[in-house]
Amino acid sequence: MPTLNQYLVLSAVLFSIGTAGVFVRRNVITILLSVEIMLNAVNLTFVAFGRALGSADGQIIVFFVMTVAAAEAAVGLAIVISLFRHKESLNPDMFTALRW
């Protein structure tokens, strides 16, 4: 039976992978995927703490996080489609103008 510490370490590693993806990659879609990795690492922390405290609240917070992630993905991908239509590129360095 793994302990709480092991789940927290796994969550920290996954969160760091997501952070590295956000900073290193030059593709808007991959950056959004890295954000999803970070959200999932936090979800794992919530469930592990909920299990350690013997309460169902951890899973309820996970439910809300998933809802916000779905909304974020829908709006984010709509913005990506709109950007791609204007610049024909997915590189975030291309999007430097505040208006066009």
Place this chain on the structure above:
Amino acid sequence: MIAFYFFAAIAIGASLMVIAQRNPIYSVLFLIASFGALSGLYVLLDAPFAAVTQIIVYAGAIMVLFLFVVMLLNAPHEDTEHDLRLHPLIRGGPLGFGVVLALVLVLELGAALVGGRESGRFAGGATSSVRAIGRSLFTDYAFAFEATSVLILVAMVGAVVLARREHR
């Protein structure tokens, strides 16, 4: 214990592949594998509701949305010919930053593992049934639940407005 290390290895390996792939379609597919492993970890944590929601909402809905957009845009490769020669993770700037980030992570994990108190094992017995979650969701968290419905509506309208073709 073996199951924990199995799922943890899959989750970390698949997440690394997500940020190491050039083609976004492979990234999305590896992310689905990572979500499956996390779902297995939720089962190990006596959280069946979170496990099933993870599969249905994340792997089933959000990732299909990502896959759909990747195929719609049809721009699989990253930017210029300079980037085609080097793998995305070993370019000059990203490599230096990644080394710093990895060092910080290793130091912090080491400090947490050495200095931190060893946490006890989880208490026995299943504590969170779906029945308890539903009761709590519609009584204690009823306001947050309703606010979530408004959030989803706003996101839906916003996505339609943003992705709409402009008429001139």
